[in-house]
Amino acid sequence: MLIIKNQMQLLCVLSRLKTENCGFGLSLSEQVILMTIADRVNHLNKKDKWCCYPSISRLASDTNMSERTASSAISNLSKLGFISYKKGNSSQTNQYKIDVERIGAMFNHPMRYAADVKVNSVVIKETQHTTIRSKFKDIFLLMIS
Numbered sequence: 533m534l535i536i537k538n539q540m541q542l543l544c545v546l547s548r549l550k551t552e553n554c555g556f557g558l559s560l561s562e563q564v565i566l567m568t569i570a571d572r573v574n575h576l577n578k579k580d581k582w583c584c585y586p587s588i589s590r591l592a593s594d595t596n597m598s599e600r601t602a603s604s605a606i607s608n609l610s611k612l613g614f615i616s617y618k619k620g621n622s623s624q625t626n627q628y629k630i631d632v633e634r635i636g637a638m639f640n641h642p643m644r645y646a647a648d649v650k651v652n653s654v655v656i657k658e659t660q661h662t663t664i665r666s667k668f669k670d671i672f673l674l675m676i677s
Contacts, residue, residue: 534643536632542582543570545643546630553639556614564595565605566614569628581647585625613638 536542546567550556555563568591572584586594592602606628610617613634618627636643 534636534641535646536643537575537646539570539573539575542573542575542630542632543567545632546570546635549635549639549641556635556639558609558612558614559605561595561597561601562605562608562614564597565591565602566609566630568594569615570630572628573630575645575647580627580629582645583627583629585620585627587626 534545536545550563550567556566558566569584569586572586573582574580574584575582577583588599588603588606591597591606592599595602597605606615606617609615613631616627616629616631620626632643632645635641
């Protein structure tokens with residue numbers, strides 16, 4: 533299982549999966565909106581980790597789309613389970629969160645956000661052991677070369 537620890541890793545994983553899976557079967561506008569949301573997430577926010585709050589007009593402006601196209605793409609991404617979307621009102625902003633667990637399940641590539649995994653979980657321990665083994669292997673190869 534892949535543990536996503538920061539925004540850059542989220543972008544890289546989504547980009548790789550998108551390439552391997554023919555754009556996730558999404559339209560080009562949906563792909564662009566998904567990657568734009570991924571580019572805007574804040575993994576450091578204590579209250580709402582992995583969320584972002586751009587308006588429809590901001591997403592449309594950032595992607596050179598009409599607001600109607602951006603809104604349609606967001607609606608489709610939400611229906612397909614790629615994102616969770618809470619529409620704001622006049623005093624609140626829209627909230628978006630990419631559902632990496634669902635995307636991972638759709639494409640047989642299990643993954644989670646690091647914030648959603650307990651520190652002492654088996655997944656974290658396996659990742660730490662793999663990293664330690666890899667470092668020892670690198671040191672050993674340097675010693676014999």
